[in-house]
Amino acid sequence: MPSSPSNGPTSASVLTTPTNDFFVHPTAEVSTEARIGKGTRIWNRAQVREGAVLGEGCIVGKDAYIDIDVHIGSHVKIQNSALIYHGATLEDGVFVGPQACLTNDLYPRAINPDGSLKGASDWEVGETVIRYGASIGAGAIIVTGVEIGRFAMVGAGAVVTRDVPAHGLVLGVPARLVGYVCACGARLEMDVEGLGHCSRCGRTVEIGVKTK
Numbered sequence: 001m002p003s004s005p006s007n008g009p010t011s012a013s014v015l016t017t018p019t020n021d022f023f024v025h026p027t028a029e030v031s032t033e034a035r036i037g038k039g040t041r042i043w044n045r046a047q048v049r050e051g052a053v054l055g056e057g058c059i060v061g062k063d064a065y066i067d068i069d070v071h072i073g074s075h076v077k078i079q080n081s082a083l084i085y086h087g088a089t090l091e092d093g094v095f096v097g098p099q100a101c102l103t104n105d106l107y108p109r110a111i112n113p114d115g116s117l118k119g120a121s122d123w124e125v126g127e128t129v130i131r132y133g134a135s136i137g138a139g140a141i142i143v144t145g146v147e148i149g150r151f152a153m154v155g156a157g158a159v160v161t162r163d164v165p166a167h168g169l170v171l172g173v174p175a176r177l178v179g180y181v182c183a184c185g186a187r188l189e190m191d192v193e194g195l196g197h198c199s200r201c202g203r204t205v206e207i208g209v210k211t212k
C-alpha cells in the first residue's frame with residue numbers, strides 16, 4: 001500500500017497513535033501507516049515508512065531512513081543518515097551511529113537473469129536483530145542475517161557478517177570479536193571465571209565464556 005507522507009503532528013494525515021505527543025520535523029516524511037511512540041523526535045528530512053513501529057522516547061536523526069515494517073523499541077537513538085532496512089528489529093535502548101547501514105539482501109541483484117527488473121517477491125528479505133542496549137558505530141555495515149547481542153558494541157566502520165555475543169566488542173572488516181564491554185560502554189577486564197569487571201562503573205558482568 002502506498003504511503004501518504006505527513007509533515008508533522010498537526011497535519012490532517014498524521015499518524016494513528018494513541019497520543020500525538022511526538023515530534024516530526026516539518027521536512028521529515030513519516031507514513032500515516034507508521035506508529036510512533038510518545039516523546040519520540042524525528043528530525044530533518046528523515047523518512048519513516050509504512051508499517052514501521054517506533055517506541056517511546058526515540059531520536060531519529062537528520063536524513064535517517066526507517067524502512068517498511070521495521071520494529072524499533074523505546075529509547076533508541078538513530079543518528080544522522082543511518083539506514084535501517086526492512087527485516088531489521090531493534091530492541092529498546094539501541095544506538096545506531098551516523099551513516100551506519102542495516103542491510104537486508106544477502107545476494108542483491110537489480111535484475112533477473114533474463115534482464116527483467118526484480119520485483120518485491122523476487123528476493124528474500126534477511127532478518128537482523130539488534131538486542132537491548134547494543135551500539136552500532138558510525139559507518140558500520142551490518143550484513144543481513146545476524147544478531148547483535150545485548151549491550152554489544154560494533155566499532156566505527158566495521159562490517160558485521162556474523163552474530164555478536166552479548167557485551168561483545170567487534171572491530172574491522174570483517175568484524176572480529178576483540179573483547180567485551182560493560183553496559184556503560186567501557187571495556188571489561190575479563191577474569192578466569194569469565195566475569196568481566198568494569199573499572200569505570202564498578203559493575204561485574206557475567207559474559208558466560210571463559211576467556212583466559
Ligand SMILES: CC(C)(COP(=O)(O)OP(=O)(O)OC[C@H]1O[C@@H](n2cnc3c(N)ncnc32)[C@H](O)[C@@H]1OP(=O)(O)O)[C@@H](O)C(=O)NCCC(=O)NCCS
Binds near residue numbers: 155187
Ligand atoms: C571500538 C571503540 C569503542 C574502541 O575504543 P577503545 O577501547 O578506547 O580503543 P582504543 O582507542 O584504545 O584502540 C585500541 C585499538 O583498536 C583500534 N581501533 C579502535 N577503534 C577501531 C575501529 N572502529 N575499527 C578498527 N580498529 C579500531 C585502535 O586503532 C587501536 O589499535 P592499536 O592498538 O593497534 O593502536 C571505538 O574506537 C569506536 O569505534 N567507537 C565507536 C565510535 C562511534 O562510531 N561513535 C558513533 C557516535 S558519533
Ligand SMILES: [Zn+2]
Binds near residue numbers: 182183184185199201
Ligand atoms: Zn561500566
